[in-house]
Amino acid sequence: MDKVSVLFVCLGNICRSPTAHGVFLHLLNCDGLDQCIRVDSAGTGDWHVGRPPDRRAAQAALNRGYDLRDLRARQVSTVDFTEFDYILAMDRNNLQDLQRLCPVGYRGYLGLLLEYGSKCGQTEVPDPYSGGESGFELVLDLVEDACTGLLRELSTSKASKRNF
Numbered sequence: 001m002d003k004v005s006v007l008f009v010c011l012g013n014i015c016r017s018p019t020a021h022g023v024f025l026h027l028l029n030c031d032g033l034d035q036c037i038r039v040d041s042a043g044t045g046d047w048h049v050g051r052p053p054d055r056r057a058a059q060a061a062l063n064r065g066y067d068l069r070d071l072r073a074r075q076v077s078t079v080d081f082t083e084f085d086y087i088l089a090m091d092r093n094n095l096q097d098l099q100r101l102c103p104v105g106y107r108g109y110l111g112l113l114l115e116y117g118s119k120c121g122q123t124e125v126p127d128p129y130s131g132g133e134s135g136f137e138l139v140l141d142l143v144e145d146a147c148t149g150l151l152r153e154l155s156t157s158k159a160s161k162r163n164f
């Protein structure tokens with residue numbers, strides 16, 4: 001069976017999307033699904049390309065058992081639309097940037113990560129970059145919840161390329 005692939009996207013790829021990347025990979029490893037589902041992350045901007053995650057994001061994640069230290073920022077590109085079945089943005093600005101980049105005929109799903117969350121009314125993962133520590137905890141709370149929902153969806157109905 002071909003792997004289903006998921007790309008998480010934010011602005012800088014140093015706070016929110018690497019957090020989602022690390023959390024989702026952890027869930028996959030716990031469930032023995034890392035061979036079935038491929039995960040990556042990227043940013044719509046290029047300012048931080050090649051850099052590790054923001055120190056505050058990495059520390060907050062590590063405090064909950066997610067190791068982001070090997071991740072490096074990269075910028076999303078049109079090639080990603082040929083490689084990823086799900087491209088999930090952290091906020092609407094990211095989603096609009098992705099929609100502009102999205103080739104006509106993309107057969108995967110482009111949407112918001114929090115569509116898979118259980119927290120009613122919260123549709124975006126707020127950008128924590130310019131705020132305090134609590135912003136990074138909120139990112140983790142929202143991302144953990146939505147990644148759990150995403151994995152449930154993929155493992156019940158879509159963990160097969162037959163759907164694409």
Ligand code: 4NP
Nearest residue numbers: 010011012013014015016129
């Ligand atoms: P992210 O956060 O999109 O969650 O990685 C940001 C990181 C850097 C910047 C903005 C947001 N920045 O302006 O450099």
